[in-house]
Amino acid sequence: MTSRGGAGRTSDGVDRRATIVDVAERAGVSRQTVTRAMNDMPGISSATRERVLAAADELNYRPSRFGRGLVSQGPPTLGLLVNDLGNAFFPEIAVAVIREATTRGWNVVVSESDGGGDPATVAGELMRRADALLGYSLPEAADEAVPARMPLVRLDLPEGGSGAAGVRFDDSAALTALADHLGRQGCQDVVVLDTARGEPSGRAQRLRTAIGAVVERARVEPLADGGPTVQLDAALAGGADALVAWNDVGALQVLKQLRARGVRVPEDVRVAGVDGLALGALVSPELTTIGVDQATVAREAVDVVDGLYTGRLSAGEERAVRTVPYRLIVRESA
Amino acid sequence: MTSRGGAGRTSDGVDRRATIVDVAERAGVSRQTVTRAMNDMPGISSATRERVLAAADELNYRPSRFGRGLVSQGPPTLGLLVNDLGNAFFPEIAVAVIREATTRGWNVVVSESDGGGDPATVAGELMRRADALLGYSLPEAADEAVPARMPLVRLDLPEGGSGAAGVRFDDSAALTALADHLGRQGCQDVVVLDTARGEPSGRAQRLRTAIGAVVERARVEPLADGGPTVQLDAALAGGADALVAWNDVGALQVLKQLRARGVRVPEDVRVAGVDGLALGALVSPELTTIGVDQATVAREAVDVVDGLYTGRLSAGEERAVRTVPYRLIVRESA
DNA sequence: AGGCTGGCCGTGAACGTTCACGGGTGGCTG
DNA sequence: CAGCCACCCGTGAACGTTCACGGCCAGCCT
Numbered sequence: 112m113t114s115r116g117g118a119g120r121t122s123d124g125v126d127r128r129a130t131i132v133d134v135a136e137r138a139g140v141s142r143q144t145v146t147r148a149m150n151d152m153p154g155i156s157s158a159t160r161e162r163v164l165a166a167a168d169e170l171n172y173r174p175s176r177f178g179r180g181l182v183s184q185g186p187p188t189l190g191l192l193v194n195d196l197g198n199a200f201f202p203e204i205a206v207a208v209i210r211e212a213t214t215r216g217w218n219v220v221v222s223e224s225d226g227g228g229d230p231a232t233v234a235g236e237l238m239r240r241a242d243a244l245l246g247y248s249l250p251e252a253a254d255e256a257v258p259a260r261m262p263l264v265r266l267d268l269p270e271g272g273s274g275a276a277g278v279r280f281d282d283s284a285a286l287t288a289l290a291d292h293l294g295r296q297g298c299q300d301v302v303v304l305d306t307a308r309g310e311p312s313g314r315a316q317r318l319r320t321a322i323g324a325v326v327e328r329a330r331v332e333p334l335a336d337g338g339p340t341v342q343l344d345a346a347l348a349g350g351a352d353a354l355v356a357w358n359d360v361g362a363l364q365v366l367k368q369l370r371a372r373g374v375r376v377p378e379d380v381r382v383a384g385v386d387g388l389a390l391g392a393l394v395s396p397e398l399t400t401i402g403v404d405q406a407t408v409a410r411e412a413v414d415v416v417d418g419l420y421t422g423r424l425s426a427g428e429e430r431a432v433r434t435v436p437y438r439l440i441v442r443e444s445a
Numbered sequence: 446m447t448s449r450g451g452a453g454r455t456s457d458g459v460d461r462r463a464t465i466v467d468v469a470e471r472a473g474v475s476r477q478t479v480t481r482a483m484n485d486m487p488g489i490s491s492a493t494r495e496r497v498l499a500a501a502d503e504l505n506y507r508p509s510r511f512g513r514g515l516v517s518q519g520p521p522t523l524g525l526l527v528n529d530l531g532n533a534f535f536p537e538i539a540v541a542v543i544r545e546a547t548t549r550g551w552n553v554v555v556s557e558s559d560g561g562g563d564p565a566t567v568a569g570e571l572m573r574r575a576d577a578l579l580g581y582s583l584p585e586a587a588d589e590a591v592p593a594r595m596p597l598v599r600l601d602l603p604e605g606g607s608g609a610a611g612v613r614f615d616d617s618a619a620l621t622a623l624a625d626h627l628g629r630q631g632c633q634d635v636v637v638l639d640t641a642r643g644e645p646s647g648r649a650q651r652l653r654t655a656i657g658a659v660v661e662r663a664r665v666e667p668l669a670d671g672g673p674t675v676q677l678d679a680a681l682a683g684g685a686d687a688l689v690a691w692n693d694v695g696a697l698q699v700l701k702q703l704r705a706r707g708v709r710v711p712e713d714v715r716v717a718g719v720d721g722l723a724l725g726a727l728v729s730p731e732l733t734t735i736g737v738d739q740a741t742v743a744r745e746a747v748d749v750v751d752g753l754y755t756g757r758l759s760a761g762e763e764r765a766v767r768t769v770p771y772r773l774i775v776r777e778s779a
Numbered sequence: 780a781g782g783c784t785g786g787c788c789g790t791g792a793a794c795g796t797t798c799a800c801g802g803g804t805g806g807c808t809g
Numbered sequence: 810c811a812g813c814c815a816c817c818c819g820t821g822a823a824c825g826t827t828c829a830c831g832g833c834c835a836g837c838c839t
Contacts, residue, residue: 146798154816174795175796178824180510180511181511181823182795182796184511203536242510260501367728370729393694395705466825475788477789477827478788480828488786512827515796
């Protein structure tokens, strides 16, 4: 059962992968017999089986998925493209997609666009490996670049985006829910730590509006030139009693900063994040946050992928767009 | 460019996927012309291209990866089998493997064994999708169940295990390093929170030995019947000034418990984990831990996979087993 | 007018595997 | 001894795509 070194140099001397006929010739049998030996099928004597396996071993033979898949159609493959697997947000969503897709009989391969090489190249590589594409924050141009009729589904569909398919997040209800919650907690000065430098980003602005309707003072603190630290300084100097970070990982950094300064959470200052990461339940204090349920997003997204793939749905159709609401997850930090 | 509903019902009425000849017939051209139209190749008039694409659209045609892969060999696929993607440890290792394998031209599909269905079935499914298997804590019997000559590599090779391939962790140096570190911090009573109930597990025992050589008092606290809470109670009641949790996720729970009791870390009690999770750097206080470098593990594991696959290496060979040392990662909690 | 060129398109073959079927033994039974 | 059966093995075909090549036709030049 030991294999030799030296990759598949076959009888004709060409250095290609050994095929089933190479093994058959070497063992002095037919292809079918090789198949029987390899797949533990009946109708073969143990002597020839041994001989065939030995030949396969020497040639380092391994059946081709393509040849095999051609005759007995295998499951389709879903290509998942996320930005940065180093950011905890993406592994969580990837896991949800993998779980959902696997149970529905799909194969999943994951790639990251902001990772190594050129994003377009990575996407191209992924496209030729998969039967459908599911991606996060794909550029508009992706629709054109995708090869003939491959389903392209977006995990985070922008507001406009006609003719597209995927999942659209709706955070409106959760924003007011978070505002109400902060109000009930007695917060009077809530500051939204924005990720943008100059003008407030869209979500920060809407968040301020929602909070402003409930709380006495609500403001947006843009990302300072000195980085998150001075941004936090500015917020605290203003007398904030509640902070909403731009996302959950940012909120964790805020928690660390506050701890270093001896500020207690939630007693002195309440902190909330945005993303709904499961990770937030592991830390102390547990992070209050708003976010979509990853499992729901994955379920809807994979359903759209599957629908497009089987022809049950078609891009541009209304049912090809699913709206998933943000939910408020109250834990300890606010 | 809109696709119609109704999955690939072809001219002969059978409900199978449309093939290239179905499209060719419908458009009144040859296969090759369809290929030219689909792949944006030259040598075709724009009029016929339109006609072909329309026909493909109506039939919901999509080229088969298998047929295509057969002629122009695609990249191999690595099947990664981990226990539970809900445990932060496994996504981290999965990400490392995905990154490494992708840069080396491998395709990666991930499945979890403890997830949904029968582990053997899951493994079987994965095997027929992949060209090689990389798994965590695979049973010994896996070697037999694996089909003919598919490379099987283990991410966590047990001590004995002859004839196997994969990565073996060596925690001996790190154990003494952690002991020394705790000793230098002035700890006098270190308790190892074990994951086993009765007799101390192997690692807990070795850890106690290493620590005992440096610190005055070192003991192992088995997992109590009442769960981690009473286990922690017992440790604290004994006057411990340092705790080593069984793994990093467990350490995070310990941190939460300590915070709820008003115990300061690391001032009152020092806490260390085991696993080396990147996650530990996000929390506050940042978690001191010992663990392997995931990127290194992934690099070695994928190299073994690739070596076995190409025939450069063979199972049982010495070079097919890589030893990766645990390292001490000193952060804030100890 | 003949030949050459370039654009467009079609035909056979190849990729590697499995399925359906058929043929050939040897042994056993009636 | 004929007949049958079980066991073992081989041959053609099929899966869906791309590659290499060759044919046809219109247009142009000499």
